[in-house]
Amino acid sequence: MTETVKFDSLGLAPELLKALTDSGYTIPTPIQAQAIPLALAGGDLMAGAQTGTGKTAAFALPLLQKLLPLANNGASPAKHPVRALILTPTRELAIQVEESVKAYAKHTPLRSLVVYGGVDIRTQTPHLKTGVEVLVATPGRLLDHIEQKTVQLNQVQILVLDEADRMLDMGFMPDLKRILALLPKQRQNLMFSATFSNDIKKLADDFLTNPQLIEVARSNATNDNVTQKVYPVAQSDKEALLIQLLKNSDSKQVLIFTKTKITASRLSRSLARVGIAADAIHGDKTQQERIKALDAFKAGTATVLVATDVAARGLDIDQLPMVINYEIPSAPEDYVHRIGRTGRAGALGVAISFVSPEEDKYLVEIEKLIKRQISKEIIEIDRSAARGRTHASTSKPSHTQANSTAANQDASATKRIPAKKRSTDPWFDKPYEAAVAQQQVADKPRISNKAPVAALLGGLVSNK
Numbered sequence: 001m002t003e004t005v006k007f008d009s010l011g012l013a014p015e016l017l018k019a020l021t022d023s024g025y026t027i028p029t030p031i032q033a034q035a036i037p038l039a040l041a042g043g044d045l046m047a048g049a050q051t052g053t054g055k056t057a058a059f060a061l062p063l064l065q066k067l068l069p070l071a072n073n074g075a076s077p078a079k080h081p082v083r084a085l086i087l088t089p090t091r092e093l094a095i096q097v098e099e100s101v102k103a104y105a106k107h108t109p110l111r112s113l114v115v116y117g118g119v120d121i122r123t124q125t126p127h128l129k130t131g132v133e134v135l136v137a138t139p140g141r142l143l144d145h146i147e148q149k150t151v152q153l154n155q156v157q158i159l160v161l162d163e164a165d166r167m168l169d170m171g172f173m174p175d176l177k178r179i180l181a182l183l184p185k186q187r188q189n190l191m192f193s194a195t196f197s198n199d200i201k202k203l204a205d206d207f208l209t210n211p212q213l214i215e216v217a218r219s220n221a222t223n224d225n226v227t228q229k230v231y232p233v234a235q236s237d238k239e240a241l242l243i244q245l246l247k248n249s250d251s252k253q254v255l256i257f258t259k260t261k262i263t264a265s266r267l268s269r270s271l272a273r274v275g276i277a278a279d280a281i282h283g284d285k286t287q288q289e290r291i292k293a294l295d296a297f298k299a300g301t302a303t304v305l306v307a308t309d310v311a312a313r314g315l316d317i318d319q320l321p322m323v324i325n326y327e328i329p330s331a332p333e334d335y336v337h338r339i340g341r342t343g344r345a346g347a348l349g350v351a352i353s354f355v356s357p358e359e360d361k362y363l364v365e366i367e368k369l370i371k372r373q374i375s376k377e378i379i380e381i382d383r384s385a386a387r388g389r390t391h392a393s394t395s396k397p398s399h400t401q402a403n404s405t406a407a408n409q410d411a412s413a414t415k416r417i418p419a420k421k422r423s424t425d426p427w428f429d430k431p432y433e434a435a436v437a438q439q440q441v442a443d444k445p446r447i448s449n450k451a452p453v454a455a456l457l458g459g460l461v462s463n464k
């Protein structure tokens with residue numbers, strides 16, 4: 001049924017439809033087709049949608065439509081009180097959500113603004129003071145503004161909690177409670193979450209009133225457009241394997257996840273040393289550095305972005321072809337979020353996870369959560385790949401290239417160099433076939449990102 005729905009049959013105003021046409025959207029995605037009429041009807045909503053399903057428009061469009069009767073060009077800030085509040089767990093997601101809101105509201109006088117931490121609060125205050133109808137915020141910075149009395153929330157009619165599961169994971173519950181206590185009791189609540197844990201259900205019980213429940217994909221499901229693979233590898237061999245993989249890959253953009261900020265920094269430096277344009281994005285970087293790294297990655301000047309979970313949450317990068325889990329997450333839901341960075345908007349993607357024997361237990365949890373086994377591929381590590389472009393004797397040898405046998409190897413040689421400590425696990429002794437598998441993925445016809453896309457986004461709806 002959802003496939004035949006058109007945007008103009010959802011009761012959206014011409015100004016919004018025009019903006020959708022400008023954005024190249026023709027057909028609503030399943031989450032949009034379901035959420036928009038329900039949200040327009042005015043009730044609370046609890047929506048389960050994985051990343052990349054078009055969930056931002058699913059809440060932003062009805063929200064804008066409901067505010068349209070109040071839209072005005074008045075100069076006085078009093079004419080533009082905050083009427084819709086969208087809370088997101090991370091700065092990057094907040095920025096992206098507000099960009100979308102702005103794009104959808106471009107033919108209306110409605111104003112939007114994003115506020116997030118990590119930048120000087122004084123730069124945000126003047127914009128807030130001019131008045132905005134739609135405020136996108138991370139909880140901590142919003143509380144700072146509340147304390148400084150630079151924002152009033154007593155006219156909020158609509159609250160959106162985006163990626164609510166992640167907000168709980170990140171410990172935002174106390175902040176959320178403080179914020180929610182300041183909002184008018186009479187309001188509409190729209191909650192979006194990629195996963196439905198018991199904690200999320202409790203949050204919904206606490207804050208939503210008789211919510212309609214919609215789900216476009218099985219809870220905790222991963223996107224069918226993404227080919228998932230596990231490469232079993234010793235922790236100490238991961239860097240060499242990564243370099244080998246990146247050097248053999250045609251992917252123009254690869255997002256790599258690490259567990260810690262230190263690993264993210266170290267890895268991006270190691271990659272840069274061997275001539276791979278890489279940057280890192282994590283919580284210790286300033287907001288400006290994070291935005292710069294993200295922009296370079298989006299523009300293609302950096303082919304590799306190494307990120308921690310928090311920093312990468314909610315990133316929407318068009319056509320990201322490959323995600324690599326350098327370390328798999330201990331929280332299985334994070335796996336779903338991470339690989340949701342690829343295969344977006346109907347495109348095909350590859351998600352590769354490096355799994356050391358110590359991480360096997362996390363893999364078991366992930367497979368349980370996504371209710372499928374991820375196929376394993378064995379890779380023999382070619383240590384010559386881990387050497388610098390120029391084999392620079394000046395560059396500091398990393399632990400993966402310290403082996404003198406490896407250092408003497410001709411880079412053009414095809415013969416494999418044995419790992420320093422060969423694994424006794426037979427997995428590691430089988431031939432490497434990954435390049436073939438990757439090629440097959442690359443050879444599949446790519447699906448265009450626009451019109452037919454919508455039917456595919458969240459397309460698990462019918463049969464899962």
Ligand code: AMP
Nearest residue numbers: 025027028029052053054055056345454
């Ligand atoms: P989201 O899940 O909101 O992050 O959206 C994922 C991507 O899908 C974004 O790049 C959107 O611009 C795109 N998108 C959202 N809705 C549609 C639609 N109806 N048709 C085509 N692309 C869409």
